[in-house]
Amino acid sequence: MISRWTVVVDRDDLTKTEVLHDELSPELGDCEVLLKVSHVGLTANNVTYGVIGDLIGYWKFFPVAAEGRGVIPLWGFADVVDSTVDSLPAGTRVYGYLPMSSHLVVRAKLTSSGFVDTADHRAELPAVYNGYLVTSQDAAYDPRQEDIQVLFRPLFMTSFLLADQLADNDFYGARTVVISSASSKTAFGTAQCLRGQGVRLVGLTSPRNVEFTESLGLYDTVLPYDAQVDVEPSVYLDFSGSADVRSTLHDRLGDSLVKDISIGLTQQKPSSDSRSQFFFAPEQLRKRSADWGPEGLAERFGAAWHAFTAQAGGWVGIARHSGPDELAEVWQSVLAGKANPNTADVITF
CATH class of the missing domain: 3.90.180.10 (Medium-chain alcohol dehydrogenases, catalytic domain)
Structure with missing residues (x-):
């Protein structure tokens, strides 16, 4: 036995x-x-x-x-x-x-x-x-990067697919992507995938994590949660699950908030807010597997993964x-x- x-x-x-x-x-x-x-x-x-x-x-x-x-x-x-x-x-x-x-x-x-x-x-x-x-x-x-892989690869697949869904939909007409829990690994992996795609990246985080989040060099702007974001066409990526942050953004941005997507739950409370759409990575994975084929998907993910791991070890x-x-x-x-x-x-x- x-x-x-x-x-x-x-x-x-x-x-x-x-x-x-x-x-x-x-x-x-x-x-x-x-x-x-x-x-x-x-x-x-x-x-x-x-x-x-x-x-x-x-x-x-x-x-x-x-x-x-x-x-x-x-x-x-x-x-x-x-x-x-x-x-x-x-x-x-x-x-x-x-x-x-x-x-x-x-x-x-x-x-x-x-x-x-x-x-x-x-x-x-x-x-x-x-x-x-x-x-x-x-x-x-890469046997030298097993620790990076167990920590980031499952998260980065979500980041990769989320960023891809936004780009696939032309960012729903937004010019800015607002990301809560911006210091979290899936959040900053998403930011890394979105760099250079023509949208402004705003990271929201707790005051104690502002310095670390800024040090990543991935966001155009990093703000504590109590700061006001600029009013412009925006997508909100909710990695925190905070009802208060969501309500504040909706009140602030109004119709300029063109999409509200819930991904993570660092607040440990699943959102029941009808204004938020839940992102389920396997759905985008199935779509891209059909669009690109398994080899095409693996090639695109591999390129993004290697670009990410080249930096992640220093973060x-x-x-x-x-x-x-x-x-x-x-x-x-x-x-x-x-x-x-x-x-x-x-x-x-």
Whole structure:
């Protein structure tokens, strides 16, 4: 038997965590692969998975028997330790969607870049989360940048697709893009993708994060939340979920606010405001996969990713942690909003 630990959270109170221990059978079925999780990143994006877990189905990816509790998904690297798939022998390193757990069994269907988990419980879930990349087949993989990848790559895909949707719609006629939680990783990744596209970028952030956000050099203007933005045709990208910030912008800009798009939830409250449209990255991913084909999409994303990673290492320092207890501690810190924008958390399992 294989000993496994799993960090679970209370689905109704995300501050409550527990480390569960169980045993996995060493016997694998046809097409099954046993993964040992290596290391992962934990950011405010993972908090969003918990906040809207029922809305999108995030709780369903890694089900647990513990009633009322669930497993928060993370992005990171894992290694094959046993397999019934000849093309995925022990030692194969993969990148993808992983649980807060030491081990994961997947049912692998091979693809050109890795495999898809075809487990029954994942069949109806968004396909973008079911794919795993084998590092030896991933053109974007760089072993020297694994920490950057676990922290930024899932966030940057959202940034890339969001910026693409805006450009694809000619920015809805706006000349300015206003971005809240501008110091957050997905927000400044979006700003990086929008640079040079003919729109003015205004970042809104808390007073304590103004200096860091300005240091990124990605925004034309950085303002604290209590400052007034200029009245001109604008798109609002809401990464904070703050009802107060949204209302202030609507009151200030009126009809000049041509689009209000909700992406993140650093305030941990999903927006029910009818004025806001929720951005769901897999929808734009499906559109561009059809428009450009898988190879065209990979090429465009790869170019944007390499441009981003060339700078990202200088923006954020890495804070390293290890094991389930420290993983739970990092979760509590990020959940409470205590994480500093100029550091990021990587956990080794």
